[in-house]
Amino acid sequence: MARPREFDETAAVEKAMHAFWEHGYEATSTQDLCEATGLGRSSVYNTFTSKRALFQRSLTHYTGTQLGKRQAILDGPGTAAERIAAVLDHAIEDDVEQRRRGCLVVNTLAELGLPDDEVGAALRDDTDQNLAMFAECVREGLLDGSLRDGLDPADVAEFLLSTTSGLRVMARRGTSRESMHAVADLAMNALTR
Amino acid sequence: MARPREFDETAAVEKAMHAFWEHGYEATSTQDLCEATGLGRSSVYNTFTSKRALFQRSLTHYTGTQLGKRQAILDGPGTAAERIAAVLDHAIEDDVEQRRRGCLVVNTLAELGLPDDEVGAALRDDTDQNLAMFAECVREGLLDGSLRDGLDPADVAEFLLSTTSGLRVMARRGTSRESMHAVADLAMNALTR
DNA sequence: CTGATTTTGGACTGATCAATACACAACCGG
DNA sequence: CCGGTTGTGTATTGATCAGTCCAAAATCAG
Numbered sequence: 186m187a188r189p190r191e192f193d194e195t196a197a198v199e200k201a202m203h204a205f206w207e208h209g210y211e212a213t214s215t216q217d218l219c220e221a222t223g224l225g226r227s228s229v230y231n232t233f234t235s236k237r238a239l240f241q242r243s244l245t246h247y248t249g250t251q252l253g254k255r256q257a258i259l260d261g262p263g264t265a266a267e268r269i270a271a272v273l274d275h276a277i278e279d280d281v282e283q284r285r286r287g288c289l290v291v292n293t294l295a296e297l298g299l300p301d302d303e304v305g306a307a308l309r310d311d312t313d314q315n316l317a318m319f320a321e322c323v324r325e326g327l328l329d330g331s332l333r334d335g336l337d338p339a340d341v342a343e344f345l346l347s348t349t350s351g352l353r354v355m356a357r358r359g360t361s362r363e364s365m366h367a368v369a370d371l372a373m374n375a376l377t378r
Numbered sequence: 379m380a381r382p383r384e385f386d387e388t389a390a391v392e393k394a395m396h397a398f399w400e401h402g403y404e405a406t407s408t409q410d411l412c413e414a415t416g417l418g419r420s421s422v423y424n425t426f427t428s429k430r431a432l433f434q435r436s437l438t439h440y441t442g443t444q445l446g447k448r449q450a451i452l453d454g455p456g457t458a459a460e461r462i463a464a465v466l467d468h469a470i471e472d473d474v475e476q477r478r479r480g481c482l483v484v485n486t487l488a489e490l491g492l493p494d495d496e497v498g499a500a501l502r503d504d505t506d507q508n509l510a511m512f513a514e515c516v517r518e519g520l521l522d523g524s525l526r527d528g529l530d531p532a533d534v535a536e537f538l539l540s541t542t543s544g545l546r547v548m549a550r551r552g553t554s555r556e557s558m559h560a561v562a563d564l565a566m567n568a569l570t571r
Numbered sequence: 572c573t574g575a576t577t578t579t580g581g582a583c584t585g586a587t588c589a590a591t592a593c594a595c596a597a598c599c600g601g
Numbered sequence: 602c603c604g605g606t607t608g609t610g611t612a613t614t615g616a617t618c619a620g621t622c623c624a625a626a627a628t629c630a631g
Binding site: 308343346348355359365372 | 489539551553
């Protein structure tokens with residue numbers, strides 16, 4: 186019943202996501218969002234309720250695709266150590282490809298902290314899922330022998346999340362791709378022998 | 379000649395710094411800055427020209443004190459490895475003490491990137507100075523034997539800057555102090571042994 | 572005490588902010 | 602083809618934004 190949408194909601198969220206990613210939450214105006222999505226103000230508010238709600242949608246869209254890619258690499262072939270190294274490499278290459286905009290999650294954490302709303306919940310969720318993924322892979326690495334004995338999976342998971350977060354910040358600092366790879370190599374050195 | 383200032387300029391910068399640190403650049407209004415510093419609008423603009431200029435002053439004030447503390451630790455007693463570990467520990471404790479506001483430099487990089495103005499220049503400067511300090515200490519560590527042979531000082535410097543940046547982000551994620559120390563221990567593991 | 576110079580307080584600027592109101596357009600089931 | 606329902610475009614809301622203006626206040630040199 187009634188008039189159908191003239192646009193694809195997911196595509197609109199994706200375009201909004203890129204706007205937020207590029208300029209940050211505060212610096213992205215609702216006008217910017219209309220222009221980025223190609224929608225009128227009414228459509229934006231009718232569909233997404235508020236700037237903050239659209240941001241939350243953008244953020245979960247980002248974390249969903251990002252976690253999916255990371256999980257795919259961790260589920261891929263090779264030893265656990267190789268897969269973890271591949272995740273670090275991917276983060277670096279992704280950063281360079283994405284014109285050094287860093288990570289939307291890291292940028293949001295830095296700008297907003299952990300707000301007491303759905304945005305904060307989405308950020309916590311992303312952290313938890315990343316830690317769980319990493320920890321599981323570390324457990325596999327202890328079994329396949331590619332990671333050194335005595336490592337605590339939870340601690341290593343935090344270390345890897347810290348390392349990827351650090352690399353994202355380095356991308357924003359303008360660090361060269363080569364230096365970032367050297368950083369990743371050193372990080373792997375802490376886990377293997 | 380003429381009427382004297384009724385306030386201490388450096389103290390005002392410091393209060394402004396805390397306001398920016400707490401809420402980020404965009405979310406801190408000039409009204410907030412007046413309230414934080416206790417100054418009227420006229421005094422703020424008469425003294426600091428613009429919001430952006432006051433932010434730049436706040437940022438350089440932050441980097442100055444922060445770099446000073448870090449340098450003091452690196453110039454302190456102990457082996458190079460011990461001093462580097464002390465820098466990581468200090469970053470963690472500082473983060474917890476400062477109510478998990480992270481690092482103003484990291485937050486600014488995440489929010490604004492490297493803008494083409496004095497703010498961007500201050501950020502680059504901070505990066506360069508940190509890298510130089512770390513690299514020098516690594517060179518000492520290669521001589522005193524506390525760091526493993528074959529390490530490239532420049533690469534390790536990037537690794538350490540990435541690690542401290544990552545720890546600052548972890549603080550914003552709400553990571554426990556114990557986990558952060560575990561991360562620091564793992565990072566040191568990449569450099570010793 | 573006077574005049575020059577600077578700081579200060581408070582009112583004010585136009586622009587922009589997020590969000591809403593409302594008329595009209597487009598589609599559905601009947 | 603029509604009534605109900607939803608989407609869309611435009612105008613507009615009040616609030617807030619960064620920044621300015623100006624007159625009063627405070628100090629100094631003379």
